[in-house]
Amino acid sequence: xxxxxxxxxxxxxxxxxxxxxxxxxxxxxxxxxxxxxxxxxxxxxxxxxxxxxxxxxxxxxxxxxxxxxxxxxxxxxxxxxxxxxxxxxxxxxxxxxxxxxxxxxxxxxxxxxxxxxxxxxxxxxxxxxxxxxxxxxxxxxxxxxxxxxxxxxxxxxxxxxxxxxxxxxxxxxxxxxxxxxxxxxxxxxxxxxxxxxxxxxxxxxxxxxxxxxxxxxxxxxxxxxxxxxxxxxxxxxxxxxxxxxxxxxxxxxxxxxxxxxxxxxxxxxxxxxxxxxxxxxxxxxxxxxxxxxxxxxxxxxxxxxxxxxxxxxxxxxxxxxxxxxxxxxxxxxxxxxxxxxxxxxxxxxxxxxxxxxxxxxxxxxxxxxxxxxxxxxxxxxxxxxxxxxx
Numbered sequence: 001x002x003x004x005x006x007x008x009x010x011x012x013x014x015x016x017x018x019x020x021x022x023x024x025x026x027x028x029x030x031x032x033x034x035x036x037x038x039x040x041x042x043x044x045x046x047x048x049x050x051x052x053x054x055x056x057x058x059x060x061x062x063x064x065x066x067x068x069x070x071x072x073x074x075x076x077x078x079x080x081x082x083x084x085x086x087x088x089x090x091x092x093x094x095x096x097x098x099x100x101x102x103x104x105x106x107x108x109x110x111x112x113x114x115x116x117x118x119x120x121x122x123x124x125x126x127x128x129x130x131x132x133x134x135x136x137x138x139x140x141x142x143x144x145x146x147x148x149x150x151x152x153x154x155x156x157x158x159x160x161x162x163x164x165x166x167x168x169x170x171x172x173x174x175x176x177x178x179x180x181x182x183x184x185x186x187x188x189x190x191x192x193x194x195x196x197x198x199x200x201x202x203x204x205x206x207x208x209x210x211x212x213x214x215x216x217x218x219x220x221x222x223x224x225x226x227x228x229x230x231x232x233x234x235x236x237x238x239x240x241x242x243x244x245x246x247x248x249x250x251x252x253x254x255x256x257x258x259x260x261x262x263x264x265x266x267x268x269x270x271x272x273x274x275x276x277x278x279x280x281x282x283x284x285x286x287x288x289x290x291x292x293x294x295x296x297x298x299x300x301x302x303x304x305x306x307x308x309x310x311x312x313x314x315x316x317x318x319x320x321x322x323x324x325x326x327x328x329x330x331x332x333x334x335x336x337x338x339x340x341x342x343x344x345x346x347x348x349x350x351x352x353x354x355x356x357x358x359x360x361x362x363x364x365x366x367x368x369x370x371x372x373x374x375x376x377x378x379x380x381x382x383x384x385x386x387x388x389x390x
Contacts, residue, residue, distance in 0.1 A: 004267055007093035008225035009233040009385065011040025011218030012343045014324075018182045018211045018331060019113050025057055025334075026067045028109035028214045033068060036216035041228050042103060047218075049074035049101035051092055053084035055110045055214075055334040064107070074101045080379030081371025082281055083240070084108075085217070085339035087381035089367075090238035092219045102221040109214030110334020116210070135376075143207060143284070145375030147199035150286040152252040154201065156301065159289065161201050163304030165192035167285040168205050168328050170312035175325025177354040182209045183329040192285075206285040208327035208337070215339040217346075231350045232388040236270070236364075239263025244377040255287075256380030257294035257368060264366070264382040265296070272296040275384075276362045277348045278319055279341035281370040282326045288312075291368055292319075295382070314357040323348065323357035338369030342383065349387045363387055 013035030015028060023031075029052070037044060050072055052061045060077030074095050080087055085108050092104035153159045169189060175181040187205060195204040225232045241259035265271060272295060280295075282288050289303035297319055298306040311317035324330045324344040327337040345367040347353045364386045372378035 001094065001097055002267060003090065003093040003097050003238060004236050005234050006097035006222065007235050008220050008222065009217060009235070009346050010220045010225055010228055010230055011036040011042065012216070012346045013039055014215040014331065014340060014343050015109070015213035015333070016180045017213040018180060020212060023111065025055065025109050025111060026064060028111065029056065029064050029107045030068050032109060032214045032216035033105055033107050036105070036218045040218040040220070040230060042218060044069065045071070046103045047105045048072055049092060049095055049104035051076045051088035051104060051106040053077060053108070054079040055108055055336065074104070080242070080381070082283065082336035082338045083369035083371035083379040083381040084336070086342060086367055086369035086383055087240045087379065089217065089219065089235065089342055089383045090240060090381065093235045093238065096219060096221050102224055104219040106217040106219070106339065107214065108216070108334055108336070108339040111212040112335050113210050113212045141199070142373065143199040143202060145373040146284040146286055147202045148375045149252045149290065150201050153286060153290065156253055157304070159304035161193055161203070162189050163308040164206060164285040164289060165189040166307045166310070167282065167288045167312065168192050170307070170310070171282065171322055171326045171328040173313050174323045174357050175329035177356040178325050178330055181325040181330040182211055183325070202284060202286070208283050208332045209329065210335070211331050211333050213331060213333040215333070215343050217339065217342055233346055233349055233385050234388050236384045236386055237264040237266070237268030238381070238383040239267070240379070240381045242377065242379050252375060253300070255290050255294050255370065255374060256378055257291045257382065260380040260382040261295040261368070264384050268384040270364060270384065274364055275319065275366045277323070277345065277359045277365045278321050279345040279365070279367040280321050281338060281341060281368055282322060282328045283370065285328070287370055287374055288321070290374065291370065295366070295368065314359060320357070320359050323353050323359070336371065338371065338381070341367040341369055345385060349385055
């Protein structure tokens with residue numbers, strides 16, 4: 001079933017919290033839900049579907065639905081890491097198109113920064129995943145897995161650390177205009193290269209921030225979108241795909257975006273050159289470079305040169321990206337930030353981004369989420385949106 005034009009994003013909200021204790025994760029979920037409802041002009045009782053992921057404590061969305069007092073016809077707690085919330089936009093659009101619900105709420109919340117300072121963590125139960133016994137003895141870390149991808153990209157295509165640094169430079173140019181961004185200082189390529197190496201070849205400034213907070217999205221059926229006094233933001237196309245180690249036949253040069261992006265573009269009936277703005281998951285600078293290639297914004301192996309030409313900077317380049325500062329500078333809540341990619345893309349297509357970074361005539365946007373580890377198993381999700389009355 002095609003979802004093109006059959007579901008709309010009516011409300012968005014990004015929690016202003018970046019660091020601090022005193023709020024529980026369920027409370028943060030409820031606060032972002034309230035903010036998105038107010039943005040849409042809807043009431044809690046209008047919600048009949050709820051979508052969340054592994055950041056919700058307890059039994060998936062059921063516990064959070066009880067906490068918020070929701071009466072639901074549809075619930076989905078699919079977990080694909082940071083790509084979950086982009087994937088949920090697709091799932092909610094499919095449910096709305098099929099008539100299973102009319103008003104869907106998607107939330108993300110977490111406090112990893114506060115938990116890290118309190119030396120507190122929660123590990124999910126249910127036993128270790130199938131890959132654990134093979135990989136755990138080598139003690140891989142998240143940054144190691146992305147550093148392997150960066151090193152391979154450099155070996156295969158001649159990509160340089162200076163080229164990767166341009167992704168951070170672009171993000172910082174945008175973050176300076178975001179009062180809520182955790183890091184607001186503009187940085188240079190030299191600043192990135194002079195920051196400590198965390199896992200060769202990635203430097204500290206090649207890595208995303210870790211923040212508390214969250215975000216929420218309200219999606220609605222066409223008849224409800226038309227009744228609201230809000231811009232009508234249509235979902236035109238979406239795709240999702242996992243990528244894994246394929247039984248040991250590993251190729252670190254590409255991500256699942258080659259499949260999720262192709263499906264999204266095909267359903268939307270547009271091509272990469274039509275996109276005016278892109279929200280790209282930026283857990284690390286290499287994540288952006290590989291994703292841009294796989295989505296078709298530049299040829300494979302040319303991502304380093306593409307970003308080094310300043311193409312990601314609003315007002316300068318061909319493809320402004322992450323104009324809120326992204327995960328590299330602004331916000332990466334609950335160890336995942338996919339929902340913020342959709343939120344900023346909606347701001348752009350509404351014309352509500354900061355005036356210094358608002359893309360002119362921004363009538364077609366893309367948001368992409370990456371979950372898991374780029375160097376092993378991962379989930380990819382892509383969504384393309386436009387403004388119906390643009």
